[in-house]
Amino acid sequence: MYSDLARRLAGPVAAAALVAAAFGYVRAVDPGEPGHYPVCPLLRLTGWYCPGCGGLRAAHALAHGDLAAAAASNVLALGVFTVVALVLSCWLLAAVRGRGLSLPWGRVNGYALTGLAAAFTLVRNLPFGRFLAP
Numbered sequence: 001m002y003s004d005l006a007r008r009l010a011g012p013v014a015a016a017a018l019v020a021a022a023f024g025y026v027r028a029v030d031p032g033e034p035g036h037y038p039v040c041p042l043l044r045l046t047g048w049y050c051p052g053c054g055g056l057r058a059a060h061a062l063a064h065g066d067l068a069a070a071a072a073s074n075v076l077a078l079g080v081f082t083v084v085a086l087v088l089s090c091w092l093l094a095a096v097r098g099r100g101l102s103l104p105w106g107r108v109n110g111y112a113l114t115g116l117a118a119a120f121t122l123v124r125n126l127p128f129g130r131f132l133a134p
Contacts, residue, residue, distance in 0.1 A: 008098065012091040019084065027063035031056035048125045051076055051117040054134025073134050076120050 029036050042050040054074035061069035062081060070078050091101045124132035 004098075005096070008095040009092070012088060012095050016088050016092065019088065023059060023063050026056055026059045031060050049121070049133055051121045055080075057134060075132065076117065 031037050037056055040050055040053050042048055043053055052074070055077035058070040058073035058075075058077040059081065061067075061073055062078065067078075087101075087103070094101045120132065123129035
């Protein structure tokens with residue numbers, strides 16, 4: 001019985017450990033200082049912010065407990081971080097209960113999220129949406 005629980009928990013615990021390690025690294029290595037992380041290729045080529053621009057700074061601020069700075073850096077990334085935390089929590093709970101994780105995902109949800117990311121990208125690069133720029 002114990003080995004069955006350990007086997008079920010291996011996936012969600014490993015995924016949570018990887019996420020925690022990534023946040024730990026970004027917490028320790030400030031993305032605001034040049035030379036530590038690569039520059040966004042879209043920003044470099046076009047001057048436009050992609051949906052992920054500012055995401056590392058948002059993760060750095062969140063890892064330091066500064067929710068306002070995280071939202072100011074990239075509010076979309078903050079939403080993604082929240083969803084990832086919820087999915088990992090649900091996966092862990094499902095594994096403890098001996099059930100599989102069932103997410104309500106479909107083609108429509110994928111299109112909606114793609115549209116949200118595209119709209120976010122467009123708005124943050126227009127003059128009236130500069131408040132969304134990192």
